[in-house]
Amino acid sequence: MFLAMVRQSFLRGRRRKALAVATIILAASLITALMNLSIGVGDKMAKEMKSYGANITVAPNSESISLDIDGVDFNPLKGQVFLEERDLPKIKDIFWHNNIIGFAPFLKVAAEVAGADGPVPLLGTRFDVPLLLSEDEEFRVGVRAINPYWQVRGRWPEDEDRAGVLAGAELARRLRLDVGSRIAVRMPGAERLVTVNGILHTGGPEESFLVAPLPLVQELASLPGKIQNVSVSALTVPEDRLSRRTRNGSDALDALEYDLWYCTAYVSSIAHQIEEAIPNSTVRPIWQVAASEGTVIKKLQLLMLVVTVAVFIASGLGISSLMITTIMERSREIGLMKALGASEAEVHLLFLAESVVVGGVGGLLGCAGGAALSQVIGLSIFGSTVAFNPVAVPVGVAVSVLIALAGSLMPARLISRLHPAEVLHGRR
Amino acid sequence: MGGDKTGVMTNRRMFVRILAASLKERRSRVSIAFFSIMIGASVITALSCVHFDVSAKMSRELRAYGANVFIGPKDPSVARVLDARVVAEALSLLPAKNMVGASPYLYGVVRLDLGSAVLAGVDFSGLRRLSPYWQVDGRWIVVDFDDRSCMIGRALAKRMELKAGDSVTVTKNETGFHRKLRIKGVVETGQAEDERIFVNLALAGRILGQPGKVNHAMASVVSEGADIGAAAAGIGARFPGLEARPIRRISYSEGKILDKIKGLMVLIALIVLMVTTLCVMTTLIAIVAERTREIGLMKAIGADDRGVAVQFLSEALVIALAGIAAGLAAGFGLAQVLGQAVFGSRIAFRAEVLPVTIVLSLFAALIAVALPLKMAVRVVPAQVLKEE
Numbered sequence: 060m061f062l063a064m065v066r067q068s069f070l071r072g073r074r075r076k077a078l079a080v081a082t083i084i085l086a087a088s089l090i091t092a093l094m095n096l097s098i099g100v101g102d103k104m105a106k107e108m109k110s111y112g113a114n115i116t117v118a119p120n121s122e123s124i125s126l127d128i129d130g131v132d133f134n135p136l137k138g139q140v141f142l143e144e145r146d147l148p149k150i151k152d153i154f155w156h157n158n159i160i161g162f163a164p165f166l167k168v169a170a171e172v173a174g175a176d177g178p179v180p181l182l183g184t185r186f187d188v189p190l191l192l193s194e195d196e197e198f199r200v201g202v203r204a205i206n207p208y209w210q211v212r213g214r215w216p217e218d219e220d221r222a223g224v225l226a227g228a229e230l231a232r233r234l235r236l237d238v239g240s241r242i243a244v245r246m247p248g249a250e251r252l253v254t255v256n257g258i259l260h261t262g263g264p265e266e267s268f269l270v271a272p273l274p275l276v277q278e279l280a281s282l283p284g285k286i287q288n289v290s291v292s293a294l295t296v297p298e299d300r301l302s303r304r305t306r307n308g309s310d311a312l313d314a315l316e317y318d319l320w321y322c323t324a325y326v327s328s329i330a331h332q333i334e335e336a337i338p339n340s341t342v343r344p345i346w347q348v349a350a351s352e353g354t355v356i357k358k359l360q361l362l363m364l365v366v367t368v369a370v371f372i373a374s375g376l377g378i379s380s381l382m383i384t385t386i387m388e389r390s391r392e393i394g395l396m397k398a399l400g401a402s403e404a405e406v407h408l409l410f411l412a413e414s415v416v417v418g419g420v421g422g423l424l425g426c427a428g429g430a431a432l433s434q435v436i437g438l439s440i441f442g443s444t445v446a447f448n449p450v451a452v453p454v455g456v457a458v459s460v461l462i463a464l465a466g467s468l469m470p471a472r473l474i475s476r477l478h479p480a481e482v483l484h485g486r487r
Numbered sequence: 488m489g490g491d492k493t494g495v496m497t498n499r500r501m502f503v504r505i506l507a508a509s510l511k512e513r514r515s516r517v518s519i520a521f522f523s524i525m526i527g528a529s530v531i532t533a534l535s536c537v538h539f540d541v542s543a544k545m546s547r548e549l550r551a552y553g554a555n556v557f558i559g560p561k562d563p564s565v566a567r568v569l570d571a572r573v574v575a576e577a578l579s580l581l582p583a584k585n586m587v588g589a590s591p592y593l594y595g596v597v598r599l600d601l602g603s604a605v606l607a608g609v610d611f612s613g614l615r616r617l618s619p620y621w622q623v624d625g626r627w628i629v630v631d632f633d634d635r636s637c638m639i640g641r642a643l644a645k646r647m648e649l650k651a652g653d654s655v656t657v658t659k660n661e662t663g664f665h666r667k668l669r670i671k672g673v674v675e676t677g678q679a680e681d682e683r684i685f686v687n688l689a690l691a692g693r694i695l696g697q698p699g700k701v702n703h704a705m706a707s708v709v710s711e712g713a714d715i716g717a718a719a720a721g722i723g724a725r726f727p728g729l730e731a732r733p734i735r736r737i738s739y740s741e742g743k744i745l746d747k748i749k750g751l752m753v754l755i756a757l758i759v760l761m762v763t764t765l766c767v768m769t770t771l772i773a774i775v776a777e778r779t780r781e782i783g784l785m786k787a788i789g790a791d792d793r794g795v796a797v798q799f800l801s802e803a804l805v806i807a808l809a810g811i812a813a814g815l816a817a818g819f820g821l822a823q824v825l826g827q828a829v830f831g832s833r834i835a836f837r838a839e840v841l842p843v844t845i846v847l848s849l850f851a852a853l854i855a856v857a858l859p860l861k862m863a864v865r866v867v868p869a870q871v872l873k874e875e
Contacts, residue, residue: 262735345677351551
């Protein structure tokens with residue numbers, strides 16, 4: 060009998076039901092999309108934040124203190140310690156290797172350049188070279204990936220070409236260089252004639268450098284296979300209490316905490332793993348990037364969460380008002396049921412069963428819609444699809460059923476106030 | 488009916504009477520319509536308030552990344568130092584309400600107990616706001632005239648076997664400076680600062696024999712609502728020896744990220760608008776649809792289609808306007824809650840919010856009424872009245 064009644068009530072107010080289902084579908088799809096985005100936005104934004112440059116720096120484990128002011132070194136090159144370039148692929152072997160987005164090696168020396176009245180910093184690096192890894196994934200090493208804010212007028216030099224360089228904008232102004240100029244670069248015991256392929260704008264100290272392919276600089280300085288430091292760009296999770304306790308070394312943690320810290324993608328634990336992987340290295344987070352990233356992303360996630368809650372409330376209220384009108388409309392029907400001996404609980408049950416069905420159907424359809432919607436948003440803003448989180452499906456359905464139920468709770472109180480005699484007679 | 492003396496009911500008075508009666512008689516329906524419009528309007532208001540403010544707020548959050556303006560000598564090969572007064576004047580040209588923090592820098596090489604290091608003179612109170620990402624073990628130097636304390640980079644501290652609270656002797660032979668300084672804090676940034684020792688600018692001037700001089704200055708300026716590039720160009724034009732430029736790495740990234748956040752907010756706001764509009768519409772459609780009998784009666788006693796439509800639309804308009812007014816107030820309150828929860832600060836009310844909310848909500852309400860009305864107007868009085 061009950062099922063028959065539910066079926067009957069469904070067949071009767073079909074247009075109204077369609078409206079309710081449509082509203083729930085929209086609300087559910089929106090909430091699913093927002094949830095998906097809230098979960099995904101951290102990763103997406105973290106990727107965007109990479110435009111601030113590297114967040115980890117690898118330096119040789121040395122005893123000497125650099126006396127470098129604005130790119131001018133007051134320390135002669137003697138007694139410097141170097142890292143080996145051949146150790147670099149080990150960065151991609153650490154526990155969190157998937158979080159390493161890019162890295163670039165650097166070797167800075169002072170060179171004589173014809174026309175300059177002092178030594179000119181000559182920076183050797185990789186621009187964009189593929190790194191062959193055991194799993195055949197594509198990974199490219201170089202400054203173009205980790206420093207997207209480097210702007211070149213002209214063209215980037217070839218990595219294997221030992222005759223093309225970039226001139227920093229400020230140096231170019233001083234020496235009156237332009238794209239295509241040829242300059243002689245001298246170092247003790249070596250000299251090369253190079254062509255300026257491009258003028259480099261970074262807004263930083265590199266503007267007074269000559270930036271050259273690494274092999275050229277290694278050859279000039281007779282330091283084959285040596286590098287001075289590496290900048291690494293890694294995806295990290297924001298710091299918290301646990302990771303802050305490791306500031307003065309990881310000995311501050313007990314075994315369990317250490318495991319937890321090691322297996323979380325904190326910037327400090329990724330740095331620690333790189334340090335383990337590369338011999339004689341000191342690896343430090345660049346806090347300017349690492350510390351700020353977390354705060355900004357946290358804010359953004361909070362914003363998304365709050366908006367999701369607001370949507371939830373708004374759609375819940377919308378559905379609620381829809382349900383109220385439905386019940387008012389059917390007050391005579393309810394009066395008749397009561398007159399025929401239906402108890403209040405049974406009437407409630409009928410309406411709740413209806414809203415559960417409406418919510419469930421709307422929720423399922425809404426989840427599909429939400430998945431599509433979040434992809435659209437992801438594509439239009441971040442230019443990449445958002446990973447679909449399966450957890451959003453049950454949550455989405457549950458949420459829409461909840462919305463429908465919450466929407467029916469208030470009108471259910473109206474039901475109990477209806478007197479059969481009154482409504483059947485036509486007075487409301 | 489006792490109110491009219493002539494006994495003749497003009498159309499207009501009838502209209503007003505029906506309007507008032509229907510609002511009064513159908514109180515529960517009207518309040519539902521009113522509340523649904525109010526909820527819709529308040530969500531729209533809150534979201535658009537947040538939307539208009541989000542870039543300003545996020546821009547301030549992004550200042551966590553530190554300096555985005557550099558002021559230095561135009562031609563470092565000619566003069567490496569500038570007058571501190573000139574630099575301070577140049578800094579004052581940057582928009583004051585957007586200034587987060589600024590500090591001048593003066594560098595030189597000094598001898599410590601166990602070797603040489605780069606010494607930097609800074610303005611600590613400005614630097615603390617300029618570089619909030621400094622990880623400090625111990626304490627910051629807070630007093631500008633403190634010439635007995637220093638802060639020291641972590642790598643340098645390790646190399647010289649020092650920690651916060653120790654003393655370190657700073658020597659500069661050229662100026663004959665030789666004094667013990669207390670280490671207030673150990674700094675870690677992962678960059679050049681880790682190998683430097685920091686003191687107040689005045690003390691650095693004394694140590695290095697360059698009183699009143701600085702090498703360059705950095706400033707952190709909120710970019711939203713201020714054209715940093717133009718301000719920087721203005722400084723270069725006013726002080727011929729100076730060059731001011733935005734720090735590309737920071738400003739470029741900030742622009743990119745703000746664009747993304749704005750895009751995200753626009754899309755979300757749009758979708759939320761759609762949903763709230765739909766909710767309001769469904770409710771109103773349901774309310775109008777059940778009044779077909781009333782329409783039949785109106786027509787039976789001589790109302791034409793236009794009269795019926797005007798009657799219903801004006802009813803909807805009264806309810807909608809009331810709902811929107813309430814929604815604007817509630818929505819602004821909601822926006823404050825959001826602002827406090829997310830950014831810990833108030834959200835400014837902007838005039839742009841008003842037209843957005845009013846136009847959208849009215850549009851939703853009128854569409855919602857017009858749809859069922861079109862159907863209702865077509866009713867044949869006899870049919871609906873017979874059902875009684």
